[in-house]
Amino acid sequence: MTIRFLRNKVVEVTSQSDGSLAVSWRLTDDLLQAEIDLTVQLPDLEIVRAEARLQRLVPRIWSAAPELIKKIEGVRVGSGLRKIVAGLLGGPQGCPVLVDAVLESANAIILYFTRPVLQVGEAMEGEEKLANLREMIKNSPRLVRSCVAFQDDSPIMQGLDL
Amino acid sequence: MRIDLHVHTAPRSACSYLDPSELVQRAVQLKLDGICLTEHQVVWDPDDVENLAREGGIKIFRGNEYTTNQGDILVFGFYEDLKDLLTIEQLHEKVKSAGGFMIAAHPFRGFKTFGIGQLQMTVEQACKRRVFEFVDAVEIGNGKVSADENDMARKVAEKLGLAGTGGSDAHRADEIGKWVTDFEKDIRDENELVQELHAGRFAAVKAA
Numbered sequence: 001m002t003i004r005f006l007r008n009k010v011v012e013v014t015s016q017s018d019g020s021l022a023v024s025w026r027l028t029d030d031l032l033q034a035e036i037d038l039t040v041q042l043p044d045l046e047i048v049r050a051e052a053r054l055q056r057l058v059p060r061i062w063s064a065a066p067e068l069i070k071k072i073e074g075v076r077v078g079s080g081l082r083k084i085v086a087g088l089l090g091g092p093q094g095c096p097v098l099v100d101a102v103l104e105s106a107n108a109i110i111l112y113f114t115r116p117v118l119q120v121g122e123a124m125e126g127e128e129k130l131a132n133l134r135e136m137i138k139n140s141p142r143l144v145r146s147c148v149a150f151q152d153d154s155p156i157m158q159g160l161d162l
Numbered sequence: 163m164r165i166d167l168h169v170h171t172a173p174r175s176a177c178s179y180l181d182p183s184e185l186v187q188r189a190v191q192l193k194l195d196g197i198c199l200t201e202h203q204v205v206w207d208p209d210d211v212e213n214l215a216r217e218g219g220i221k222i223f224r225g226n227e228y229t230t231n232q233g234d235i236l237v238f239g240f241y242e243d244l245k246d247l248l249t250i251e252q253l254h255e256k257v258k259s260a261g262g263f264m265i266a267a268h269p270f271r272g273f274k275t276f277g278i279g280q281l282q283m284t285v286e287q288a289c290k291r292r293v294f295e296f297v298d299a300v301e302i303g304n305g306k307v308s309a310d311e312n313d314m315a316r317k318v319a320e321k322l323g324l325a326g327t328g329g330s331d332a333h334r335a336d337e338i339g340k341w342v343t344d345f346e347k348d349i350r351d352e353n354e355l356v357q358e359l360h361a362g363r364f365a366a367v368k369a370a
Binding site: 042043044045074075076078079080083084086087088110113114117118136138139140141142143145146 | 229230231232233234246247268271272273274275276277278279280281282283284287288290291292305306307308310334
């Protein structure tokens with residue numbers, strides 16, 4: 001017997017005319033169709049609006065998803081988000097689809113801001129590139145020793161006193 | 163009296179690589195007078211703390227770092243072992259009932275490649291965060307965030323009239339004491355620590 005199950009997901013981040021970001025997260029598989037929309041206000045990355053629509057074969061315990069996701073309004077995309085989302089939307093009375101949707105949406109927002117920063121560095125060569133990386137580390141001390149590239153004996157770390 | 167108000171040790175904080183004995187040895191080397199154990203929602207047993215303090219000949223106090231829907235909060239004088247996520251209102255109610263003290267921990271900590279600078283946050287905007295309605299102080303010196311992020315926390319604390327504390331947020335031995343809090347008086351126990359925090363007789367200091 002062959003069991004076939006197909007799931008597709010997509011997440012989009014769009015800048016709005018009022019300066020906020022609209023995040024649209026969609027999932028469709030053989031059983032479920034889910035659409036989650038978030039509006040994130042800058043500069044604080046606060047989730048000011050959250051809506052969820054679950055359709056087709058939705059487990060009864062998830063029927064309150066449209067109300068449940070409102071708990072995430074007022075939360076910022078920032079430190080501790082995994083724990084916050086798990087606490088607000090997860091657990092026995094929660095909805096794992098919403099947890100995934102919000103975390104993947106948050107990840108998309110982070111990438112939205114991360115990509116331009118990395119692209120600037122990628123366009124550089126040699127010492128200029130190293131200097132750019134050193135500046136990045138100075139602005140984010142948590143990067144220090146976080147991976148092999150940022151260990152004390154790495155060329156990137158030379159001259160930094162962190 | 164110089165105290166590092168924000169330290170995580172292993173295994174009580176899963177993200178830490180810092181053995182408690184190593185912490186004490188390093189704190190003594192750095193001539194700190196005391197340290198606060200602020201694990202992530204894990205309360206130390208008082209007897210374990212006493213044994214650790216005796217081992218190193220240094221003052222050790224218990225705190226805690228709770229995650230709320232409005233970010234991480236350092237709490238002193240409240241020792242309930244809570245594992246679930248609390249809203250900032252819920253935590254505030256519990257801590258106030260116990261006479262405890264709440265500090266907004268690293269309130270402007272950014273991401274690995276971008277932060278408040280790229281997001282162009284102003285002090286006025288930053289002051290509007292709800293968390294500041296519920297805390298007694300702001301961590302204006304955290305060893306794991308950038309100078310700009312600490313600076314924003316300091317400006318917000320000043321504008322809102324909140325006190326500012328310093329703590330290393332150390333997860334490794336070489337991170338201890340990067341930021342500390344200097345208290346005007348000698349502090350003998352946890353009750354006095356909370357008393358001095360409420361009195362505001364302290365200042366955040368960056369290690370030289």
